[in-house]
Amino acid sequence: MRKAVFACIMAAVSSAALAQSYRRTETGILVTPTAGPVVQLQSYGEGVIRVTEAPSPDVKLPASLMVRATPIAGGFTVSEGPGSVTLGTGSAFADVDLATGKVRFRDAAGKPVLEQSGPPTFKPVTAEGTPWLSISQQFNRGTDEGFYGLGQHQFGQMNYNGEDVELMQHNMDVAIPFVVSTRNYGLLWDNNSITRFGDPEPYTYAGAPDDRLRVNGGSGWTATYSVKGKTIATRQEPTIQLQYLEDVNRWPAGTRKPDMQSTVDGLHVTWEGTVTPRNGGLHRFRLYGSSYFKVFVDGNEVLDRWRQNWNPWYHNFDVALAAGTPHKLRVEWEPDSGYIALLHNDPRPEPDRHSLTLTSDFGRAVDYYFIPGSSMDEVIAGYRHLTGKAPILPKWAYGFWQSRQRYETQDQLLGVLREYRKRKLPLDNIVQDWLYWPMDQWGCQCFDPARFPDPKAMVDEIHDSGAHVMISVWAKYYKGLPNYDALNGIGGIYERMSNPRPDEPKDSNYIKWMYLDWVGPGYFNAFYDAYNPAARDLYWKQVREGIESKGFDAWWLDSDEPDFHSNISPAETAYRMGPTAIGPAEPYFNSFPIVHVDGVHDHQLVDKPDVRPFILTRSAFGGIQRDSAAVWSGDVASRWDNLREQISAGLNFSLSGGPNWSHDIGGYTMEPRFQKPTAADLAEWRELNTRWFQFGAFSPIFRSHGENIKREIYELSPTGSPTYESMVWYDRLRYRLMPYIYTLGANSYFDDGTIMRALVMDFPSDKKTWDIDDEYLFGPAFLVAPVTEYKARSRTVYLPAGTWYDFYTGRSTKGGQTITAAAPYERMPLFVRAGSIVPTGPAIQHTGEAKGAPVTLNVYTGADGSFSLYEDDGTSRQYLHGQYSRIPLKWDERTNTLTIGGRAGSGYNGMATKREINIRWMRPGSPRTLSFDAKPDAGVTYTGAPLTVTMR
Template identity: 55%
Template sequence: MHVRSTGLVAGLTLALLASTSAFALDGAFEKTADGVIVTPASGPAKKVRLQVMGERVIHVTATPTDSLDVPASLMVTAKPGGAFTVSEAGGKVVVKAGKASAEVSLADGAVSFRDEAGKLVLSENGRRSFKSETIDGKTFYGVSQQFNPDTDEAFYGLGQHQNGQMNYNGQDVELAQYNRDIAVPFVLPTRNYGLLWENNGITRFGDPTPYDLASRDLKLFDADGKAGGFTAKYYVGDALKFTRVEADINYRYLKDLPNWPAELTGPDKKPLKGARVVWEGSVEAPVAGVQKFKLYSSSYAKVYVDGKLTIDRWRQNWNPWFHNFTSSMTPGAQHKIRVEWEPNDGYIALLHNNPIPAADQKSLTFTSDVAHAIDYYYVGGTDLDQVIGGYRGLTGDAVMMPRWAYGLWQSRQRYETADQLLGVVKEYRARKLPLDNIVEDWRYWKDDSWGSHKFDETRFPDPKAMIDEVHDLNAHFMISIWAKFYPTTDHYKEFDAKGLMYKRNIEQGALDWVGPGYLNSFYDPYSKEARDIYWRQVKDSLKVYGVDAWWMDSDEPDMHSNLDIPERTLRMGPTAMGPGAEFFNSFPLIHTSGVFEGEHELNPDKRSFILSRSGFGGIQRNGVALWSGDVVARWDDFKDQISAGVNLSMSGIPNWTTDIGGFSVEDRYTNKDPAHWAEWQELNLRWFQFGAFSPLFRSHGEFPFREIYNLADEGTDVYKSLAWYDELRYRLMPYVYTLAADTY
């Protein structure tokens, strides 16, 4: 041990030597009850704390101030504990915790980790940063930390993402809850460790810089080669109606739609039917290398780079998403860009990010916009399964689901009457097609009563009798419940009287898409009182009928589609715990916990089952399965579900499913165009086969109806194959259920 000599008297020196603090020429450390606190000699972190969470798990907190007072974790339920030793040598403090160890530099506070065999597997490289900011009068930090630059390991996990990305090494991923995109800040590398990034807000994996409109980084030229933007040609059908130069392709959010040319706007202030846009021009990159692009779009969109078709996608108009592509460019060279778009009330934007050094791009880097500290957990293991087990040891066990949840679910958007719903169960039974679950989607209530949890008695005259009959037919009943309420309902009024509703959506006069449109907002689940009220309302209104399972939809929350991120954060707050920006991603974890805990208290010997559209670290402890949201009925979207599902499973959440066949449907299928019907059947058959081997087996979507007998006529090859895979799922049930038990 190196001790600073300052000419102190011998007695004081001996006292210092006997204390729990050790001092080095390049920093200081103090052993604590659960680890160590290091005060580095230099660097952006003034304090670095390591806490032992078990023989393979170490918690790291680094702060830019002397305070290590950070809020309790929402994801992690485990407490520090376990045997460990602390030693110091070579300017580093070493914490050994049984089967993992961590080293902290006394010079700059950088942390590295070794596995059970002593092999170095994870290292901070000094790319640690804090940027102070104030939100709602409170101090936060934008933080970033890089590990393992220029690594060849593969990275998995991070939740569920719809960009076709399987291995995230070299990729950029934004963790921000959205319909179809689930943020879980846990990465699982192939070196047999995991890293849980402790942050509830928007986080980026990969490049720390967020993507932005193309003109931020690139020089844009019009079709004639003049700098300043792309040439935009607006058509109705084949007739050119309007031409102008636009600085960017930018109809990304609701706030951008007024930029649409007034000359091509109808009386409803929307683009004329049949309108389309073609942007043409070129771009010049200031930085050499692989340029990173994202096309954010809905409806039909194509991108050509130097004459080559690069993107050709369709999404439902209200639900745009990103489509990534890259192009190698050199400074000074212009590259042709052509973008074609049919709006149909959709959205579009072309985003870009500059290349970064290869060593940085191929690193493990987390960046969060709103944080109290750099805060993460290292989880070691001898294989990936053990690492996932360690992650669940931190965040909670994956609750065992009831056996029937692994059978076939039949659903649609939506069964409009009790007779429709019962008719489907009866038809499956009459045809001897195996079925375990029937699902009632939204709007079983009266249109002006969202949040009442009351069936419309004209369409569902006796809900208990309906559900009893489902049970008599040896099936189970799931129902959709939302965190959304109309202010005219008694349930809203109860929350509002206690200050437990998010109010900005109401104050902004935001109307939803039902009928004439109704004012609405969501409750604040970050209040324990609010969660208790929510469960009581659901229990008293619906559980009394014998509901078996809960479908907790739109719990990102999607309060009003296609708002920009700053406005979304305002509308989902302030929460009982702090500003919405601090808790942007954690809503589904907290929201589902109230229902799970309430139902467990009501029926402690019965397994709960919740289907949620969104998720977060630790949600597996709430008896929750996730599905991939409102994906579309297209082969490319079907393909994307493979990487989405595998990575979600490797995020520690084992129970997952999709809308078999895709939720939203192109007109060529909706209209049952004979020229496309064979493709529709083929798409549904292949997706159904995929579903039979997925953790959960669930058929759902918009018209055309998805029941086996509605997809194909009995006796046809398609019908026989659908029936065969349905039966196969049940023959595999002992295997499926055993695998499910292995996740517990």
């Protein structure tokens, strides 16, 4: 083998100097440039090329936590050009400059699509006393392409070109370092630490010494603390920095209650300053805050938001400021025991701002994967080739879920289920949230017998009703419990979480503030170390023996960012998370959710190899789709602006390779005015829930959840009210559409499909779609336009090219234009693309009903189209062995014929050998009102052989 490699190198290299610059390896090439880092290229199949750049050739990288694929020996070409060497994979080419190591990627046609703008940067850093590198790489400087993905973020951003995004796990933010471009390539940045897309420099506190924004001539912000108009403190503060628990001592005397746990009632704070920028241009600000806050620039309001006090997050605003010109900036805040900080970054040169730049705090090398494709879908398929296929979820997971924070007793939960069945409201999953255990025994993996006397009987009744049950299981343990001690005995507990440092204050208020959790009197607690394989084994053993043995169907893995203690700083989080079993915490900061969820998924497969696992997780990392997992958007607030932000959050998460995404319908936490509402506030609360529910019905996972009040359909508004009737209608619609929706779920495995689709995925050549953040496609057929403004009874909708049908009225409209769509209280705008074939089923109460019932094919004519109806047993993993049914459907516009093709797949247990298929034609210019039970236009009996039906 060595002789063959040497001969190949000598044949390819034209001079001794070039022969020393690179060598062919079994899986690619290794380049040692004249100047610059060592560059290794490896082929991973499907055209994917891995690039590793390191300061020296002896760097050893740990095994990837995201990537499961391995490099491919052979199947690539190596060729030499003037001063460069090229690795070719057929669908992509990577050119490496032999002098500098600069890498450029070209598509199958040879067109450049991604190019390093310069060498990577490596800066020495330390983590727990060990040497690491801070790394950064810029690509495509000055580009006009669109960028998407990066996980899930709550800033209302859609196209990330020109934006800054910090990838750091948080209650509502999911870090996945994967970018998809409108040039049809993806870049997976294989790094586990906190990472920044855009500006490589972290944002600094506005007015800090290292900030280039002078505040009040350098004297800082004028801060005024008052209660009911009476000033209790005025002072100059260098920064607005009350961001974390550690900042409690920054508060002036008299502003917090004696126990330091909360602010005094009625406190109001104002910061004012004349800011003078050193550099002119687009200045970027981030207001980190909770409770009510507003920001004014030169007297103009630029931000007005609210978040629950215990769950602050960032809110972006940009302001164009002239160099040397003073501007007035004011922040108003009602703390209500919340948190706040104002951060800032200076303008960047426009070519740098419009680039693909990734920077990570800790790494061994720059390590990334170039993923080519002819479409965004192919790019996502390539990503899943690297990180894992997305299995089909159990069918019931695509039905309606009811949850609340929380069902306090077994009778409460069963009472809700019985009421749904009594009212004939479809329901497939009911969820038991946290604290079903005795209050002082978090981590016992057990039930409080006083409140849940017979959990197995509870589960049996749920199953007997045709529903399923998910239960919240945390990675958290109270110190001193037997399960804690067992994990600690194998080095599987993060001990720093429940052991204050020797140099910390011993004051009981401080200890409670920084270490005890929020339950009852507060308890010392810790998470298990999911990086430790033995700890993963023991964690699952405890869950299996205490909970799974009762028959629960699915796992809700909450707080797995991990959120050790809300509102501690990232540095404090990293300290408490370390050391992990595989090294210091900082280099692995973002990756806890993938090792934790991997562990639960893989152990369940061992226990029940033919049952589809199902997991709901609050956080995620690259590869989460392989774990039969759905991700939800965290504890978002019950606000119209938060509703709007969920759309772009879900779309970019979907573009990050995760097909199964969800959100708390209605928002998790209610704004205070909704908790004890006036008549006007109650009306707004109900309308907000109505609009959110409509959006939820066309989300991949359809679930209602939240705290403060009961969230069941019949609790939110009386029977017969517009809110109740709208929710019932969309709940039932979801089940009518189940043949379509379940097929989308299956396509996420078989075709690497994406259920919730940004318009740019299907209409990339139409640049108007690139930035649209408030409408999307639900599968190939539906265009969904949620209503996100109070009292709106219409909204503008952009219809891309083609013909579109109003789903409710059947009226057709030509695309390529923006229209004003009707949005009555009970309905949101919903359109179907011509050429769509939408299968619908009967009215059912859960997905296990009416198996083999007639299906209706709604054919939206006006363009050629196709669909492939998928069915299986809904719960087993036999689909992996061919046990399913695929019925290909094709509409030919020229001949007016629908072809129902021969069944693919070997069938499945319980499959009907004969199937009644009804057909309903929708024609442009001939509107027909939506009716699921109207007499069909045609009908056939399908036995698996091909059939053709002509529209008449």
